[in-house]
Amino acid sequence: MVFPKRAKLILGIPQALFYWKQPFFWEEFFQNLGFEVVLSPKTNKEIVEMGVKIADPETCFSVKILFGHLLFLENKVDLIFIPRLKTKRMRSQNLYYKSQEVFEYCPKFFGMPDLAKILLKTKILTFTLDEKKERIEKTLEKFAKTIAKTSKNADVKKAIEKAFSVTNQKEKEAEESFFQKAKSEKKKIILISHPYNLYDEYANIGIKRKIEGVGGEAIFINEIPSTSTPNLAPRLHWEFGEEIMGKINTILNYDIAGAIEISAFLCGCDAVLKEFVEREFKKHRIPFLYLMIDEQTGEAGIQTRLEAFWDTLK
């Protein structure tokens, strides 16, 4: 790869979509490799508008948001990072499951770097993650060597390790906070969605704050510790559908008051997943609310529906 001659290259990372799959990981990884990292800001109105304007009208809201972030970074940085995420092996605390289950990312992730190249003038930095073929550590090592200033093996390895340790730390914290929340006296509501919807407060209209506002305890699905995947549904390979179903299985052992699933408008994976998530909660007579989010979702509308839902809880 040919880079402009500068002491430190500025690398932009959009805080959207893939970023939330592994928050804090990428900035740590690239900083350790000698990049100056710039994150796009938290999603805001301007970003959403830019994204909606440029993206295909029939693509999902989450991709539209990503495009907004990309346009925000355009011409502000030397390079923009978008990985091509294809598959991932399940793991917890860096330990592989016995099953060696391979999950797929949404197929829209597969073509994201190519779409970005059409959209942007700024150079795209990308690599392919496919754990069907190779473990992530190995892939990252190879990738790091092609872009790092240092060619020393030990330095590259250290950079990767450090990045993983940050992620592991965060995962641990999430798990701890789960056990804290599980003990809470408040009514507990599970929020089911993909990380890029759950952690994007603008996109989900601050659903967590709203639940806390009416006096509830909001638990994100990904805070729940993973168990091996049960036989709840067909194999939902996509967007970690199987993992979500597994976590739902775990949470059913706890005392929860209700469940809310959040879907981005025109999310194809959720069209499949919703059928089985809803069935699981209905089977256990846990009130279930389905919320669709997009650029037109109004603050007032969500508030009304949440309050009405809250009133139906025991």
Add this chain to the structure above:
Amino acid sequence: MKYTFAYWGNYTIAIKTLLEKLGIDLIPPEKTSSKAIEEGSKIAPELYCFPLKVNIGNYLVAIKNGAEKVLMVENVGGSCRQRYYGIVQNKALKDAGYNIDVIVLKTSPKEIYSKIKEISGASLLQIWGAGRFAFKKLRLIEKLEKIANYLRPREKERGETSKFLRWALDKIDKVKDEKEFTKIKKEILGKISKIKIDRSKKLPRVGLIGEIYTVCDESINFGIEEKLAREGIEVHREMNLTYHLKKGIFPWKDWQIQKKIMPYLESTVGGHGRDAIYEMLHFAKEGFNGVIQLLPFGCMPETTVRPILEKIHQKTGVPFLSLSLDEQVAEVGLQTRIEAFAEVVNNHFIKYNK
């Protein structure tokens, strides 16, 4: 036990033959009607893609006709929602109160073999024979579809080709044994060559690309090939059932495609996303006067590649029209767009061919 399956254009005939020859008791699906689409959409998950809803519509009609079980082929891998069709359809039917099972056949030879054996009790030899006969019918159907696209815009008497095609398909549908089929094939190919056409005509050409189900079923795409022919356009379409089957058996076709589209897309995006790019590049290079992409509304692979197709359109100047189909699309609106597109195609033709 009476089985049914989803209607899919003219290929329904071949699928029907295959299952009948296996000795499966069949209630064949009726041609998809707007009523069936409406009914299917009512009980299908709203957010799911259009073909799933149409399939359910087909089942509902067949259930009324006495069907007790549904056979559904699902793709393994190939990231598109089709791979969950059987299971979601099963759930939708059950939720709506129909006590009917959707039997899922995964597209792996081993699984298909064991399932078919279980359902029909057919011997390996019988399966081979049924497959061979069905494939022969399929090849003829596809050949006729191709010839029709050449004849239609040139025919001297309007509607003659389509009328002939309907007659021929009915013949192919009814023939029950292979010997008889060989005779009928000869008769059909003999007669089709007698349709009077204006051979001297050089016509604008349009390539039809996109999602395979919508591209191949004229009951879903409002007979787009006929509509274009009426505007004096010769339609070319690569996508058909054999194309899909071949790709399943010989993976190197995908490698070739990937190599050709590398500057635009470096990975699969599921479904036939890569094929759409490959075909559009091919049509543009061949000097076609337009490309139409058909897709179900919100189709994941096709919407992912659409910005790339638009890029090719801008770069090469080949006129491009993308039509998303779902239960809400009305024929009138489609007609206007096709007529207007035909005008654009003609302008392109005049500019570059005269």
Add this chain to the structure above:
Amino acid sequence: METYLGIDVGSISTKFVIINEKNEILHALYFRTEGNPINAVKKGLRILKKELPKNIQINGVGSTGSARQLTGIITGADIIKNEITAHAKGAAFFVPDVRTVIEIGGQDSKIIILENGVAVDFAMNLICAAGTGAFLDAQAFRLKIPIEKFGEIALKSKSPTPIGSRCTIFAESDMIHKQQIGHSVEDIVAGLCQGLVRNFLANIAKGKNIKSPIVFLGGVSENIGMRKAFEETLEEKIIIPKYNTVAGAFGVALIVKEKPPKKTKFFGFEVSEKDIRCTSFQCKGCPNQCEVLEARIEGEVIARWGDRCGKWSS
């Protein structure tokens, strides 16, 4: 005097244009279709008969618009053309080097890209009414201001109120909300115009190569607020020709005149006094089960259409 007649029957409005050999518009009519295209056609013919001088001779008739087929049949038109081609033709007459045509009518809106006076690319909306004249009508009614005043009021605004405008329902609830929190009518009206323009550019004109000169046609082009909103967003001059609302009818008249029939099939103005009916039935001839439309004048079938095979129409 030798003349040509163009008729454009849309879902909301009906347009009649008569031109002479020099392409001059002798007479133009614009009135509401009121959901009944047959009555609208009759009404137009009746008015023309009354208002035109007696020595007029119609050499050719063309029909366009969403009811072009029906109109063509009941008047005996020589040419039936889609409204995109017709508008391109009309626009290219007024502005010969036009590159972009924006047309927003009652229920649909379109963009046409031209090169050397012919259409090379286009797009139109059909599913949704948002971004069309019907949408503005509904909002004007809600705000209790006459639609004719809409543009004028919009121009008074200093800071337009942002209003979500993808969908009529969304926009309405958002607008009510904005009214409640005290935004002025001017700002809301201007905000609606901007929202409509944004919506048009994001959904219909997406990916289209918009170049100057840009011509704005259709009922909505009467609204100067919309023109201003387009000019501000595109940062280009917008041309609104004199016959902006009847350009489709004018275009189709030009098309007939270019290739005039030896003898017109026009039924004459008298057809407006006759009994015209249009019914439909389902053909059971093949599994297509086409809906066949049938037009009768004084009880006599004059045409059938709508079938795919030509059994009824030829």
